[in-house]
Amino acid sequence: MRRASRRKFREILISLPSLFWLSLFFIVPTLFVFAIALKPANPFGGIGAGWTWANFRSLANPNSLTVAWRTLWISVVSAAVCIVLAVPIGYYLARVSARWKGVFLMLIIVPFWTNFLIRIFAWKVLLHPEGAVKKGLAFLGLVGSQTSLLYNAGAVVLVTVYTFLPFTILPIYAAAEKFDFQLLEAARDLGARRFQAFIKVFLPGIRRGLVTALLFVFIPALGSYVIPDIVGGPGGEMIGNKIAQRVFVDRSLPQASALSVVLILSVLAPLLAVLVLQRKREKSGSLLSVNR
Amino acid sequence: MRRSRWPFVLTLAVLFFFYLPILILIVNSFNVSRFESGWQGFSLMWYKRLFHEPEIWRAAKNSLLIAAGATAVSLVIGTTAAIALHRFARSRLQRFHFGLVYTPLVVPEILMGISLLMLFVAAGVELGLLTIFLAHVTFCVSFVAMTVLARLQDFDESIVEAARDLGAGWWETTRRVLLPMLLPGLVAGGLLAFTLSIDDFVITFFVAGPGSTTLPIRVYSMIKHGSPPLINALSTILLVLTFTAVAASQRLSRSRRKGPQ
Numbered sequence: 001m002r003r004a005s006r007r008k009f010r011e012i013l014i015s016l017p018s019l020f021w022l023s024l025f026f027i028v029p030t031l032f033v034f035a036i037a038l039k040p041a042n043p044f045g046g047i048g049a050g051w052t053w054a055n056f057r058s059l060a061n062p063n064s065l066t067v068a069w070r071t072l073w074i075s076v077v078s079a080a081v082c083i084v085l086a087v088p089i090g091y092y093l094a095r096v097s098a099r100w101k102g103v104f105l106m107l108i109i110v111p112f113w114t115n116f117l118i119r120i121f122a123w124k125v126l127l128h129p130e131g132a133v134k135k136g137l138a139f140l141g142l143v144g145s146q147t148s149l150l151y152n153a154g155a156v157v158l159v160t161v162y163t164f165l166p167f168t169i170l171p172i173y174a175a176a177e178k179f180d181f182q183l184l185e186a187a188r189d190l191g192a193r194r195f196q197a198f199i200k201v202f203l204p205g206i207r208r209g210l211v212t213a214l215l216f217v218f219i220p221a222l223g224s225y226v227i228p229d230i231v232g233g234p235g236g237e238m239i240g241n242k243i244a245q246r247v248f249v250d251r252s253l254p255q256a257s258a259l260s261v262v263l264i265l266s267v268l269a270p271l272l273a274v275l276v277l278q279r280k281r282e283k284s285g286s287l288l289s290v291n292r
Numbered sequence: 293m294r295r296s297r298w299p300f301v302l303t304l305a306v307l308f309f310f311y312l313p314i315l316i317l318i319v320n321s322f323n324v325s326r327f328e329s330g331w332q333g334f335s336l337m338w339y340k341r342l343f344h345e346p347e348i349w350r351a352a353k354n355s356l357l358i359a360a361g362a363t364a365v366s367l368v369i370g371t372t373a374a375i376a377l378h379r380f381a382r383s384r385l386q387r388f389h390f391g392l393v394y395t396p397l398v399v400p401e402i403l404m405g406i407s408l409l410m411l412f413v414a415a416g417v418e419l420g421l422l423t424i425f426l427a428h429v430t431f432c433v434s435f436v437a438m439t440v441l442a443r444l445q446d447f448d449e450s451i452v453e454a455a456r457d458l459g460a461g462w463w464e465t466t467r468r469v470l471l472p473m474l475l476p477g478l479v480a481g482g483l484l485a486f487t488l489s490i491d492d493f494v495i496t497f498f499v500a501g502p503g504s505t506t507l508p509i510r511v512y513s514m515i516k517h518g519s520p521p522l523i524n525a526l527s528t529i530l531l532v533l534t535f536t537a538v539a540a541s542q543r544l545s546r547s548r549r550k551g552p553q
Contacts, residue, residue, distance in 0.1 A: 011380045015389055018373035018433060022392045025430040029407035036410050047414070085306060092299035104303065111310045113534045115491050117508055118527040121515045122313035125320070132316055162313075165306065194296065215398070223400020225494055230515060240402045247406065247498070253413060260406050267400060 033264070037257035045251035055258035064242070068262070071238040074153055074228075075221035078160040082168040082217045083210065085161075090172030090209070091202065094179065105173075112166050120230045123159045124150065127231065151233025159227045164220065168213035175209025176202075211274055219267055239263050318531070321524035338525035348526065351510035354421060358506065359489040362428035366485045367478060369429070370436025374477075377437070378444040396434045404431060405498030412499060419501030427499045428492065432485035439484055443477025487534075 037055055040048035093101055111119070126133045127149040137143045149155060179202065187197035203210070225240030232238070239259060246256035321339075325332040342348065373393055380386045396404065408427050409419075417423060455469045471478075493508040500509060514523050 007380075011376060011383060011385065014372050014379075015376040015385060016372075017369045018376070018393060018437065019389060021369050021430065021433060022396070025408065025411070025426060026392070026396055026404075029411040030403075032410040032414055033403075033407045036414070085302070088299040089303050089306060092303050096300075104307075107307055108310065110535075111314055113538055114314060114527070114531055115508060115511065117493055117511050117515065118317070118523070118530065119313065121511075121520075121523055121527070122317040124515070125520060126313055126316060162309070165310075219398060220400055223402045225402045226512075240400075243402060243406060247409065253410065256406060257410060260403060263400070264403060267398075267403070271398065 030264070033257045033260050036254055037261045039254045039257075041252045041254045045253070047253055055254045056261075058255065059258060059262065067237055067239060067242055070153060070236075071222060071224075071240075072266075074156055074160065074224075074236075074238060075218050078157050078164070078221050079214055079217040081157070081161050082165050083172075083213060085165060086168040086172045086213060087203070087206075087210075089169050090176045090206070091198075093169075093173045094176035095181065108166050108169060116163070117226065117230075119163065120159055120227055123155075123162065124231055127155055127158075150231055151235065153232070153236045155231040155233075156224070156228045156236040156238070159231050160217070160221050160224060163227065164217040167216040171212040171216065172206060172209045175206035175212075179205045215270065215274065218270060222267055223263060314531070317524050318528050321521065321528045323521065326519065326521060338521040339529075342522060342525050342529075345522070347505070348507075348510055351505045351507045354505060355490050355507040358421065358425050358428055359486050361425050362432050362489045363482050363485045365429045366432035366436050367482050370433045370481060370485075371440050371474070371478065373433065373437040374440035374444055377441055393434050393437045396431055397438070401431075401492075401494040402498075405495040408495070409498045419499060420504040423499040423501070424496050424504060424506065427495050428489045431492070431495060432488055435484050435488060436481035439481035440474065440477045443474060443480075447473055 036047055038051050038053070040050060040052045040054065042048040093104055096104065125131055128134065129148065129150070131149075134143070134149050137149075143149070183201050183205065184197050187201045188194065192200065223240055224238050225244055228236045228238045228241050229244070232241070239262065243256050243259045243263070246252050246259060319331075322334050322336070323331055324335045324337070373389070377386055377390055377393070405427070408423070408430070412419060412423050451473070452465060452469055455465045460468070491508060492506075493512060496506055496509060497512070500506070511523065511526065514526075
């Protein structure tokens with residue numbers, strides 16, 4: 001009994017620094033966001049007295065709905081493009097010889113040692129009316145001289161894919177590494193066509209990697225701020241930009257908090273969905289997942 | 293069975309996509325032209341110009357200072373967290389603890405930035421280097437904890453017990469057995485914390501005050517208002533520095549692995 005309580009004491013003691021720090025600087029601030037979202041703003045950019053729903057009510061206008069919808073579709077499209085590109089690459093990396101695997105993995109990671117801002121800036125330069133991509137496409141006659149590649153939602157999707165693609169390739173590659181490729185050959189021996197075998201055998205086999213990869217793009221994309229800020233323009237604004245505007249331009253912390261609450265809830269939704277799905281799968285037993 | 297060639301072709305295409313912007317940026321940093329309108333001759337003028345920008349140097353100094361402090365503090369907090377999570381893995385407290393350490397890793401940066409801003413405003417803390425430091429420690433702790441935890445999980449617990457059996461006390465076991473074995477994990481976690489801190493823009497942007505500019509904040513305002521070739525030159529320098537650091541750390545870890553145990 002005494003040993004057990006001493007053990008408990010030691011456990012609490014060694015957990016204390018991180019429990020304390022993260023409670024104070026992670027849990028408490030999150031609670032503050034929820035609380036301040038229900039406070040009125042005062043004219044000096046501070047927080048007024050009393051409680052109100054006004055900050056949430058003011059969100060129900062066509063403009064914020066447009067931004068919310070755009071945030072959602074940009075995140076969905078970016079995640080989809082990342083997955084479509086990352087699956088064949090992960091597949092290739094898992095099958096290539098060990099030596100080339102190392103080289104390719106290195107080549108994929110190296111560009112991402114550069115600062116995030118600098119990579120976005122590089123794209124701004126490329127997409128600029130005088131930039132290389134624009135000139136190349138115009139030369140090929142693919143875009144007119146008046147078409148702008150910069151400052152629209154398409155540019156945001158492009159740069160989001162560029163930024164998060166490595167984070168989708170790596171988990172898919174890790175899952176593909178563990179996949180038994182003989183299953184693909186068995187499927188083909190049983191008469192499946194190559195593409196059919198890929199869709200019905202390989203994709204379910206790397207399911208876990210797919211879910212991780214999807215969350216690695218989708219969640220940060222929902223909270224995107226810098227990418228739409230630099231290459232998005234007014235037509236590419238997302239919730240993150242609105243939050244920053246409320247803080248730095250309108251100086252209304254309560255309204256920024258209300259928007260943040262919306263963002264927190266929309267980030268939690270996919271996470272909870274994945275957790276619930278995983279639990280269901282575990283309960284239904286492993287037999288089912290083999291059969292599928 | 294013949295394999296399809298197009299996964300290979302796609303991989304090459306994506307690598308081209310990854311490198312194209314960075315290569316163009318490096319080339320342009322040596323371009324005389326002020327705007328990216330074609331090659332107009334080689335020059336180091338933008339690098340020279342960079343040395344006459346005192347604000348960049350001040351920002352770099354702030355960044356280094358904050359990164360060093362945040363690395364040190366988050367190493368201590370992150371390592372104690374990892375030890376707790378590892379040693380008492382099945383307790384209820386640790387399940388909560390794990391969730392608390394893990395969640396900051398999946399929350400979008402802007403949410404962490406805005407919530408810390410709300411805390412500092414509500415508590416009346418003046419925004420500046422101190423608030424940036426506190427914010428950086430907060431996001432670094434989780435990364436350090438996960439890195440050290442991974443190291444702890446593939447390490448042989450019986451060595452610690454052997455040290456105990458041979459009469460080593462708690463302090464001696466920690467100092468002479470646990471810490472040396474954890475060292476690679478600590479180095480990796482520390483390097484990660486340092487680079488995350490030096491690179492962070494979004495969270496810093498929300499909790500920075502007037503006069504507390506870090507390098508990424510400086511780069512951001514240059515992107516917004518400044519001259520592109522200067523950013524190209526600065527980026528190229530940062531790139532070279534990162535590459536040297538990573539190459540050095542990889543060589544270090546490789547020679548350690550090859551060396552006697």
